[in-house]
Amino acid sequence: MIAHRLSICGMWLGVALALGVAAHAADPADPADAVSQVIAVPRHNQWTLVDPEQRPILKKVVELPAAQRDQLLRSSDARLRGIGIFIAEQQGDLAGLLSLKDKLSDNASTVPYAVPVAQVGEYVIRPQTLADYLTTVYQEWFGVDVDKSQERFDNLLAPLSGQPQNFVQPWIVRLRRAASDEKAVAEIKKSIAALPEDVRWAVVTLGYGDSLYSKAEARALLGGLSRPIQERLRSGEELLPNEPLLQSTSFRAALMRVYGELAVAD
Amino acid sequence: MRRTLGLALAMVLLASAAAAHADGRDVLEELGPCMAGAGLPADPECLAAFDVDGDGDVDLHDFAALQAGVDPVGACCFDNYSCEILTEAACLAAGGGGEWLGAGSECGQCTLVRIRAITFGGTGSTTIKHDCAYPPCSSYGTQQWLDANHDGDVLDAGDHDYPVAYARNSHVTLSGVQFWVSPSGTASGVQVRGYGPDGLTFTGTGNLSGSTLNVSGTLVSEGTLPNTVKYYPSFDIVWEVAFDGVNFVDGGTSSTRLYVTRSTPLGDCLESYFHISTQAADGLADEQPVIDAIWAEFADREVYNVDGERLGYYRGVLCASYCTYYSAPELVYYTTSQCGGWADLLRQCFRTQGLNSSVFVTAEPLTSALPLDCGSYPSSAAGFLVKNYTFNGWGTSCTAYPFSFNDPCGYYAAWPSPTCTDATGLPGQDNPNPASWFARHFIVKINMAYYDPSYGAGPFTGTQEQANMQWELGAMAGYFGRAEASSSRAGVRKDIAQTRETYFDQ
Numbered sequence: 001m002i003a004h005r006l007s008i009c010g011m012w013l014g015v016a017l018a019l020g021v022a023a024h025a026a027d028p029a030d031p032a033d034a035v036s037q038v039i040a041v042p043r044h045n046q047w048t049l050v051d052p053e054q055r056p057i058l059k060k061v062v063e064l065p066a067a068q069r070d071q072l073l074r075s076s077d078a079r080l081r082g083i084g085i086f087i088a089e090q091q092g093d094l095a096g097l098l099s100l101k102d103k104l105s106d107n108a109s110t111v112p113y114a115v116p117v118a119q120v121g122e123y124v125i126r127p128q129t130l131a132d133y134l135t136t137v138y139q140e141w142f143g144v145d146v147d148k149s150q151e152r153f154d155n156l157l158a159p160l161s162g163q164p165q166n167f168v169q170p171w172i173v174r175l176r177r178a179a180s181d182e183k184a185v186a187e188i189k190k191s192i193a194a195l196p197e198d199v200r201w202a203v204v205t206l207g208y209g210d211s212l213y214s215k216a217e218a219r220a221l222l223g224g225l226s227r228p229i230q231e232r233l234r235s236g237e238e239l240l241p242n243e244p245l246l247q248s249t250s251f252r253a254a255l256m257r258v259y260g261e262l263a264v265a266d
Numbered sequence: 267m268r269r270t271l272g273l274a275l276a277m278v279l280l281a282s283a284a285a286a287h288a289d290g291r292d293v294l295e296e297l298g299p300c301m302a303g304a305g306l307p308a309d310p311e312c313l314a315a316f317d318v319d320g321d322g323d324v325d326l327h328d329f330a331a332l333q334a335g336v337d338p339v340g341a342c343c344f345d346n347y348s349c350e351i352l353t354e355a356a357c358l359a360a361g362g363g364g365e366w367l368g369a370g371s372e373c374g375q376c377t378l379v380r381i382r383a384i385t386f387g388g389t390g391s392t393t394i395k396h397d398c399a400y401p402p403c404s405s406y407g408t409q410q411w412l413d414a415n416h417d418g419d420v421l422d423a424g425d426h427d428y429p430v431a432y433a434r435n436s437h438v439t440l441s442g443v444q445f446w447v448s449p450s451g452t453a454s455g456v457q458v459r460g461y462g463p464d465g466l467t468f469t470g471t472g473n474l475s476g477s478t479l480n481v482s483g484t485l486v487s488e489g490t491l492p493n494t495v496k497y498y499p500s501f502d503i504v505w506e507v508a509f510d511g512v513n514f515v516d517g518g519t520s521s522t523r524l525y526v527t528r529s530t531p532l533g534d535c536l537e538s539y540f541h542i543s544t545q546a547a548d549g550l551a552d553e554q555p556v557i558d559a560i561w562a563e564f565a566d567r568e569v570y571n572v573d574g575e576r577l578g579y580y581r582g583v584l585c586a587s588y589c590t591y592y593s594a595p596e597l598v599y600y601t602t603s604q605c606g607g608w609a610d611l612l613r614q615c616f617r618t619q620g621l622n623s624s625v626f627v628t629a630e631p632l633t634s635a636l637p638l639d640c641g642s643y644p645s646s647a648a649g650f651l652v653k654n655y656t657f658n659g660w661g662t663s664c665t666a667y668p669f670s671f672n673d674p675c676g677y678y679a680a681w682p683s684p685t686c687t688d689a690t691g692l693p694g695q696d697n698p699n700p701a702s703w704f705a706r707h708f709i710v711k712i713n714m715a716y717y718d719p720s721y722g723a724g725p726f727t728g729t730q731e732q733a734n735m736q737w738e739l740g741a742m743a744g745y746f747g748r749a750e751a752s753s754s755r756a757g758v759r760k761d762i763a764q765t766r767e768t769y770f771d772q
Contacts, residue, residue: 045771124590253554
């Protein structure tokens with residue numbers, strides 16, 4: 001525990017110096033000042049792994065405007081670049097996230113992250129390379145493993161980068177993160193209902209599998225798909241061949257199995 | 267008359283042959299009296315002893331055949347690494363520095379050739395890394411086979427045998443192929459060929475300089491590796507070399523651990539990940555069967571690293587804080603870890619086979635389904651107890667968390683006689699009674715199914731909530747929180763079957 005506290009102090013000091021704010025007291029109400037107090041970011045969007053004292057600071061940091069966030073991403077300080085990635089990830093800025101692919105090759109600099117530990121009341125921090133951290137972020141948002149490789153990014157994610165709203169997984173992430181906010185969930189589901197049909201069926205089916213839609217909701221939405229789309233699905237036609245998740249044959253099979261369970265009789 | 271002439275001739279030949287070949291004298295002396303000539307009856311004992319050509323008599327033909335046997339042939343090795351089977355006299359007469367190796371010797375004995383070094387690579391290959399606790403781990407070298415002292419094995423100081431990996435259906439590409447040759451010399455255009463498993467063959471040419479034969483360029487296998495995952499504990503290549511382009515001699519055998527993966531591996535590529543996942547999925551190619559086979563390796567709760575050490579879950583500790591290993595690299599290196607390490611290891615095994623959609627899942631108490639505790643600042647359950655626990659009457663005044671409980675880490679103040687106590691189980695990996703008092707637990711999700719590798723439990727399927735419920739039914743004993751406002755002692759409430767009191771974050 002002593003070592004943990006020491007490491008916290010060391011990191012705090014490092015970040016504070018980097019921002020040039022050591023000379024005055026930080027104002028936690030100011031997102032820019034809150035940045036100086038961040039000692040670790042959650043790796044799997046798992047906030048409970050972060051020291052409770054850190055959580056309000058991280059929440060404040062996430063409010064940072066895009067311009068300041070982008071300034072962090074361009075910082076010469078690796079920790080600040082890592083915090084910039086965390087903010088972009090928490091803000092769900094898909095275009096912003098997809099523009100960060102060059103950081104997949106940053107294996108030299110590190111960001112402190114909260115290690116997944118099981119014990120009660122303890123928090124462990126370790127360094128993680130920016131490349132690893134961004135790989136985890138992409139996995140969270142797009143459902144596939146780019147493995148710190150820009151080539152894999154280009155193969156898996158680039159084909160849909162121009163239309164990020166047509167990725168399936170981000171809608172699931174948004175629903176999951178908004179779960180406690182009924183109004184927000186309703187807004188997201190409204191947006192999903194307006195998606196192109198070939199995307200909508202996959203989002204709804206996956207959402208049902210993740211218990212984000214009830215069976216009745218999912219059936220109603222799938223039943224509302226046009227007949228041609230339903231027929232194409234039933235015939236096993238591969239809709240969304242560019243969707244990175246659906247490039248996995250076993251994932252596609254699992255999704256189609258759930259779709260089959262939900263399929264509404266004509 | 268004919269018999270008399272035959273005998274006379276035989277005696278002359280006998281005399282000359284015996285003079286030249288003292289060691290053949292006895293045989294030829296015995297043969298003389300047996301020579302009856304063609305068409306004449308022969309003594310049965312003579313026939314048995316001397317009818318070499320089997321034509322029913324003992325005559326000059328038999329004599330000649332026996333005489334040749336007395337003047338034996340053997341390998342005649344020339345300076346240009348060619349060889350012929352000759353008599354000693356013929357060998358000496360042939361020139362070219364011919365050295366006769368003795369009666370019955372073979373050309374293979376002329377030159378001693380041993381495979382000395384090989385580098386595996388090419389399209390489809392992946393560099394494997396040593397297991398280490400904290401990546402980046404060091405890669406095995408690129409010269410994967412090295413018999414430095416060319417004694418035919420890689421067991422000596424200076425030798426090594428590193429593992430190699432290829433994606434299925436790849437060609438195997440070799441470079442830096444080098445042989446040790448004795449006697450030393452100079453030769454060019456030396457033909458080299460190697461026979462690997464499953465019909466893979468390698469051919470090339472090399473140049474000998476001194477005692478080193480370097481094969482030029484790369485050798486790309488004729489034929490490909492199987493179109494499935496496959497583990498070769500010993501990928502043996504039997505090598506042959508022909509200095510004259512015709513007569514191939516033994517070049518020794520190289521043996522390498524070779525892993526064939528389903529597709530290009532992802533992740534840190536530690537050898538234990540290859541070892542576990544490739545052995546488990548041997549012979550398979552499709553994604554789901556590979557996933558199922560890897561899972562089966564974890565489900566039996568008997569997982570070993572590449573060194574054959576069994577991997578455990580909280581080995582030797584009941585307090586989670588005492589196990590400070592949280593990741594797959596730490597698990598395969600130190601052979602024990604928390605649940606995070608086990609979830610990571612299962613994911614890394616999937617990644618090693620190129621499966622890219624597994625996710626790390628956190629399970630925690632579902633605060634909205636659990637009552638507030640009785641602390642001075644009431645909050646929901648702080649964590650859960652994994653089976654098994656015994657409950658012997660209420661011990662607290664907190665009705666929401668009525669069973670008194672002493673945690674194994676001493677985090678909460680102790681009760682003198684707790685009513686909720688740890689019992690053996692639920693068994694985890696190589697541990698019949700692992701730590702079981704947690705704030706949270708980590709598992710893996712792939713293809714909408716959930717796997718708990720720490721306990722070998724799953725897959726849990728259906729919707730996320732259904733899978734969560736199945737998992738909870740099998741694992742949860744109860745939930746804990748503060749039992750008193752006046753102290754930090756803990757109370758426990760039992761898990762309610764069929765009511766979901768935990769949640770998965772993915």
